[in-house]
Amino acid sequence: MADRRAKGEPSLALRAGPKSAMDDFTRRRQKLKRCLKEEGLDALLLTNPLSVSYLTGFSGDSSYLILGAKQTLLVSDGRYAEQITEECPGLEAHIRPPEQRLQEAAAEQLKKMRLRTVGFESASLAVAECEGLRALTPAIDWKGKPDRVEKLRVIKDATEIQQIREAIRIAERAFEMFRPMLRPSDSEKELSDALEMYIRWAGGTCSSFPAIVAVGDRSARPHARPTDRRISDAELLLVDWGACERFYKSDLTRVLLTRKNLSFSRTARKSRAADKLEKIYDVVLGAQEQALRAIRPGVKANDVDAAARKFIAEAGYGQYFTHGLGHGLGLQVHEAPAVRANSTDILQAGMVFTVEPGIYLPGWGGVRIEDDVLVTPDGCEVLTSVAKDWTSIHVGA
Amino acid sequence: MADRRAKGEPSLALRAGPKSAMDDFTRRRQKLKRCLKEEGLDALLLTNPLSVSYLTGFSGDSSYLILGAKQTLLVSDGRYAEQITEECPGLEAHIRPPEQRLQEAAAEQLKKMRLRTVGFESASLAVAECEGLRALTPAIDWKGKPDRVEKLRVIKDATEIQQIREAIRIAERAFEMFRPMLRPSDSEKELSDALEMYIRWAGGTCSSFPAIVAVGDRSARPHARPTDRRISDAELLLVDWGACERFYKSDLTRVLLTRKNLSFSRTARKSRAADKLEKIYDVVLGAQEQALRAIRPGVKANDVDAAARKFIAEAGYGQYFTHGLGHGLGLQVHEAPAVRANSTDILQAGMVFTVEPGIYLPGWGGVRIEDDVLVTPDGCEVLTSVAKDWTSIHVGA
Numbered sequence: 195m196a197d198r199r200a201k202g203e204p205s206l207a208l209r210a211g212p213k214s215a216m217d218d219f220t221r222r223r224q225k226l227k228r229c230l231k232e233e234g235l236d237a238l239l240l241t242n243p244l245s246v247s248y249l250t251g252f253s254g255d256s257s258y259l260i261l262g263a264k265q266t267l268l269v270s271d272g273r274y275a276e277q278i279t280e281e282c283p284g285l286e287a288h289i290r291p292p293e294q295r296l297q298e299a300a301a302e303q304l305k306k307m308r309l310r311t312v313g314f315e316s317a318s319l320a321v322a323e324c325e326g327l328r329a330l331t332p333a334i335d336w337k338g339k340p341d342r343v344e345k346l347r348v349i350k351d352a353t354e355i356q357q358i359r360e361a362i363r364i365a366e367r368a369f370e371m372f373r374p375m376l377r378p379s380d381s382e383k384e385l386s387d388a389l390e391m392y393i394r395w396a397g398g399t400c401s402s403f404p405a406i407v408a409v410g411d412r413s414a415r416p417h418a419r420p421t422d423r424r425i426s427d428a429e430l431l432l433v434d435w436g437a438c439e440r441f442y443k444s445d446l447t448r449v450l451l452t453r454k455n456l457s458f459s460r461t462a463r464k465s466r467a468a469d470k471l472e473k474i475y476d477v478v479l480g481a482q483e484q485a486l487r488a489i490r491p492g493v494k495a496n497d498v499d500a501a502a503r504k505f506i507a508e509a510g511y512g513q514y515f516t517h518g519l520g521h522g523l524g525l526q527v528h529e530a531p532a533v534r535a536n537s538t539d540i541l542q543a544g545m546v547f548t549v550e551p552g553i554y555l556p557g558w559g560g561v562r563i564e565d566d567v568l569v570t571p572d573g574c575e576v577l578t579s580v581a582k583d584w585t586s587i588h589v590g591a
Numbered sequence: 592m593a594d595r596r597a598k599g600e601p602s603l604a605l606r607a608g609p610k611s612a613m614d615d616f617t618r619r620r621q622k623l624k625r626c627l628k629e630e631g632l633d634a635l636l637l638t639n640p641l642s643v644s645y646l647t648g649f650s651g652d653s654s655y656l657i658l659g660a661k662q663t664l665l666v667s668d669g670r671y672a673e674q675i676t677e678e679c680p681g682l683e684a685h686i687r688p689p690e691q692r693l694q695e696a697a698a699e700q701l702k703k704m705r706l707r708t709v710g711f712e713s714a715s716l717a718v719a720e721c722e723g724l725r726a727l728t729p730a731i732d733w734k735g736k737p738d739r740v741e742k743l744r745v746i747k748d749a750t751e752i753q754q755i756r757e758a759i760r761i762a763e764r765a766f767e768m769f770r771p772m773l774r775p776s777d778s779e780k781e782l783s784d785a786l787e788m789y790i791r792w793a794g795g796t797c798s799s800f801p802a803i804v805a806v807g808d809r810s811a812r813p814h815a816r817p818t819d820r821r822i823s824d825a826e827l828l829l830v831d832w833g834a835c836e837r838f839y840k841s842d843l844t845r846v847l848l849t850r851k852n853l854s855f856s857r858t859a860r861k862s863r864a865a866d867k868l869e870k871i872y873d874v875v876l877g878a879q880e881q882a883l884r885a886i887r888p889g890v891k892a893n894d895v896d897a898a899a900r901k902f903i904a905e906a907g908y909g910q911y912f913t914h915g916l917g918h919g920l921g922l923q924v925h926e927a928p929a930v931r932a933n934s935t936d937i938l939q940a941g942m943v944f945t946v947e948p949g950i951y952l953p954g955w956g957g958v959r960i961e962d963d964v965l966v967t968p969d970g971c972e973v974l975t976s977v978a979k980d981w982t983s984i985h986v987g988a
Binding site: 387 | 669670690711713714715717718719720721722735737784787788791792796801813814913914933
């Protein structure tokens with residue numbers, strides 16, 4: 195393919211149509227503009243493609259957004275002219291000529307707009323790019339800050355919540371196909387590939403990350419890479435998957451009990467291994483319930499992590515819960531807030547994150563249960579709905 | 592999924608096994624170490640995950656590599672301890688505790704090693720990360736440079752060429768499945784999704800980018816996003832696809848003539864539209880031949896672009912070849928060298944890049960032919976082999 199990074203990227207344009215999409219983007223830009231006054235800036239230069247998409251609905255890249263108090267300008271190139279008109283009605287754009295680099299075009303426009311103090315995104319702009327910009331704009335006083343846009347993105351607006359719900363619905367439809375299609379001879383790799391296809395059939399653009407399908411003791415690795423191991427090799431199957439609707443992501447985990455060993459059937463007499471698995475499963479599910487109960491605005495994210503962690507520790511498995519409880523979800527599959535022991539985030543209504551306690555016993559196996567939640571004014575709404583009680587995770591039983 | 596970026600990432604470990612892989616990585620590190628003396632550095636801190644993978648074979652992320660004259664140290668964390676032992680036998684690793692951040696651990700090790708002048712990767716390290724590192728290491732004199740590793744990566748070693756050949760073989764097998772499976776009722780989106788699956792069935796990890804499948808006049812957009820448009824809506828189908836074997840990428844484009852209109856059949860009398868398409872196809876193919884003939888060590892990359900561009904211009908389509916001729920291919924689907932009009936790169940044996948001239952007539956359609964080539968000591972080898980003569984691109988004819 196020709197050298198253009200945005201090729202094939204999903205569109206952020208909303209199903210609600212350009213008019214209401216425009217309203218969302220204008221509203222987000224208005225909120226961001228508050229920092230101009232607060233920080234004494236003439237403008238912001240947004241260079242992170244996620245920031246540009248979030249603030250304009252533009253789904254391409256290689257484009258910078260200049261956000262001034264009075265003027266907003268998207269600096270892009272001819273390849274995107276048509277797309278900008280479609281995706282960002284009413285947004286002023288400067289189309290650079292092919293022989294001019296993006297930085298040069300942005301510098302030229304900043305000078306033309308007579309901007310003197312300009313904020314930039316220090317968490318995403320690389321040192322060399324920043325040096326290039328400074329060299330092109332000796333009169334500009336550049337003020338880097340890592341999280342101006344990220345702080346807005348952490349609270350999802352109604353349109354974003356709708357898009358996350360859609361990403362979840364797609365992932366859940368894919369799992370509805372996945373379950374009845376399981377065969378004992380399927381390998382982890384085959385099943386991970388199949389999930390990718392089911393997600394696309396269900397209307398998704400693609401997986402939000404390469405699906406984890408881990409058989410037996412491989413489930414003890416929280417981020418196992420799919421291998422040729424077959425389902426029939428063990429009773430336990432862990433599946434961690436998510437869908438990308440256009441831009442927004444979902445992320446779920448379930449374990450399934452496959453039927454190789456009848457001891458896992460509800461009706462058969464259970465083996466000691468099955469007893470152990472059921473006990474661990476109950477602990478993880480209980481820990482998740484504790485965490486869900488703790489979620490509401492004003493609560494510290496690390497206290498939510500602690501609620502789950504305490505429950506697991508009291509059951510004697512504390513040392514086997516080896517990762518944080520959850521992470522924010524949105525345009526990225528991992529974003530703010532951090533829901534873990536060393537987090538300083540405070541929960542607010544409109545945050546969306548995963549709640550995914552796990553117990554991993556090396557050489558034996560792991561159990562993780564992961565759902566996506568929205569913080570509401572008085573608690574939380576669990577957005578995901580795949581069944582997770584002990585009896586419902588038996589495949590074909 | 593739990594917050595860990597490398598989950599599901601393909602492994603860079605070589606099929607040849609850990610021993611020979613180790614040799615490649617040691618060789619690459621030895622080459623890179625030359626810049627220590629040249630630049631008066633005590634060490635390099637490699638923070639770009641691609642650099643770390645290229646130099647060690649480690650396929651995870653969240654890890655920094657300290658490359659000193661005498662000591663090489665991978666700073667990572669407990670989640671990766673087992674994987675580092677598997678993927679990087681013999682490499683010294685420092686495993687940080689969970690409560691310590693990666694930057695803090697790296698700073699601690701740099702101090703311990705008494706390094707005073709340290710190079711960093713300015714093209715990938717973000718400003719905020721760099722500031723964080725500087726604050727943690729006030730005694731270190733940091734020297735940023737954008738392309739120390741990239742300059743090595745531009746010349747592929749034998750192992751890399753083998754891996755790129757494998758990525759091409761997978762993409763070509765996928766296309767062999769794709770062609771006979773085409774149905775008039777298939778949409779661009781369905782076919783793009785199907786190609787993803789064929790690539791995985793053929794042994795690939797995934798597509799190296801979302802496949803472009805463009806019907807009729809949509810092929811005039813060099814980076815068309817797949818829609819619900821059906822094959823039967825037009826005669827022309829453009830497919831731009833590539834595979835990722837583990838880490839290395841391939842990238843090809845072919846146009847196919849579908850049979851809706853019998854005028855495109857070899858045996859039927861041709862319409863004027865078919866005449867126009869055949870003429871344009873011949874021009875693009877001829878332009879590619881001109882470019883391929885121009886490729887050999889010592890030649891300027893922009894002269895190769897010019898060879899194709901001149902041929903297209905002389906045929907009267909100069910203004911419709913709207914992108915550069917090609918781009919390097921390797922760990923990334925777009926990397927050095929740049930093969931376009933404003934490139935300053937000089938071709939060297941061992942470079943691998945795409946050669947992809949195109950003619951795009953808005954509202955009518957586009958033709959692009961893309962192959963991957965390796966620069967050899969006396970010319971070039973075309974690594975891709977999907978048929979592209981006029982008669983062979985008729986589907987089912």
